Amino acid sequence: MGTAWAANNQFPWEIPRYVGGIENVKINITLRIYSNKWHVYAGLAILNPSAKKQIKQYAESVTELFKLMLGGHREELERRVRTAGAAVFKGDGDADLLLQDEVLDRFSLGELPPERQRVKNNHLSLLAMVDCWWKIGIVPYDHMICSTPLFRLWLGITEYLFRKPGLLAEVIDTAIEDNTFRADDLEFTFAARDWSERVSFGNMDGYREKFESIQKYFAPRFPEATRVGNEMIKTIEENMRKKEQT
Template identity: 65%
Template sequence: MRNGHLVSRASDWIMYSVEAAAIAKVVAEYGPSTKQNAIVGGQTSCKDPEIKAFEQYLPSDVDIVSCHSLHGPNVDTRGQPLVLIKHRASDASFQKVETVLSCLGSKHVYLSAAHHDRITADTQAVTHAAFLSMGKAWHASEEFPWEGARYVGGIENVKINLMLRIYSQKWHVYAGLAILNPEARKQIAQYARSSTELYKLMLEGRADELRRRVYAAKERVFGGAAEGQPPKWADKPLLRDEVLDRFSLGRRPDAPLPNNHLALLAMVDCWSALGTVPYDHMICSTPLFRLWLGVTESLFRSPGRLDEALRIGLEDNTFRSDDLEFVFAARGWAECVSLGHFETWKERFVVTQKFFEPRFPEAIKVGNDMVKAVLDSTRD
């Protein structure tokens, strides 16, 4: 057909697959042409602006059934969560959409638009902020992390591969979710605050306060004796180290250099401050989030590994400059989100994307294999 108006006029079901920042403009142009009694939905990662656009520009006789696949474009859709939002629709219309989308083999999850945005903020926005900050920090230090001895091994493999996976995507994929979702703004700001405050405790050598804060966050997020319940990983840890060790872009050294894992410590501190229990959202979690939660859990379920990370943070200055760049990066992303600057986000993202671009083909292949292996190992 020649244009979107003719598509809207002829179609019984219309799906708007455009970036969240452009959804209002596109619906304003083509929405009024929608066929009478048609069904309309969208695939944006942030539903607040999408639903507002549908309510404002679609005819009142049109049903609204939205959706969102909670995974990236290179992940097998089978068994992955697919959110369905029956915002304004008859049971028959909703059933029709479910029938069409059943070909994906995804696991259907039923939410309201508001609940969807809260969960995606919990499981995606702040996770993306962590990886975006890592990439920005490595770029600022002009280093490819897989070429050194510090960033090799199970946890490091996840950090590097998922960072590259995110930066290999279009910039707007993550910008809309972060900037247009009010819940996400709050969480990204807290992650920057947690990163800054933990880093200051390390710099000032306040060992007792650092340990109390990290262990209190561990109890609130993962459970344990102090909370009167077994830890969340008591039945089955999300990840096994031997699975992650298989996927590295660099050669594993005989003696990897120590790491304080500031990004992981800050993540748990952030969840604790916000009262977020990430396990509550596992049914709506993306593969990336499950990997991130899995490596975080891996650090915190080992007292020896966690205590060693705290000791390194306080006593070892070898990579202090890397941590400083990470804190700068986290604060920079948080400020960009708080100001709502899409162009600033784009500029920050693209310049770092170009730095890592030569390694994307290899990283994407390794990352896809890693995601598949981890999903297979954690599948019920």
């Protein structure tokens, strides 16, 4: 996401369509990663065979879902998205979600636009994440004991999307009918494939070069993003504890 935003010369918290709800978590995850050292993520990605497999599948999921969107293949897209969601998320309703609406809107780096100005998004990055888990046979809840705060945030927003039937239906409609995010999705698809190739080749120098160029672009907002991200992580961890106790 950071690579795509930088390629489009965007600071997403300054664009109304990227402020509020799920978008807040996407932005904070991105900035939290880029505020750290490149070698932390390069090591996790390149030196772990399981990570290489997941990254490769994620890039493939992004590409295949984007092609379905471009081609207007609604039935195939909906069938694939809902099959993946059913394999990963077993809960009914949204009462016990790790992230709730008031939490998502509270942690914003930008000014929230009026509800009537909210721009619908197809959330390709999140659809692809669940598709990736499904394709590889991963149920993320089985791995929570060793999960990182960033993983919990990522799980929280994918769970939020897939366990709200109305929102998921809106996302599928948007993916087929709305071109607002097409340029962003194109850059995101390029980015996912490029990162996957750098990881598959074990290219540490290439990883560092790419990471640090994006890091430099977003650096001015790191202090604020770190503060907001810490608060968001604290909230989701409290919700996880409550969930485990019930």
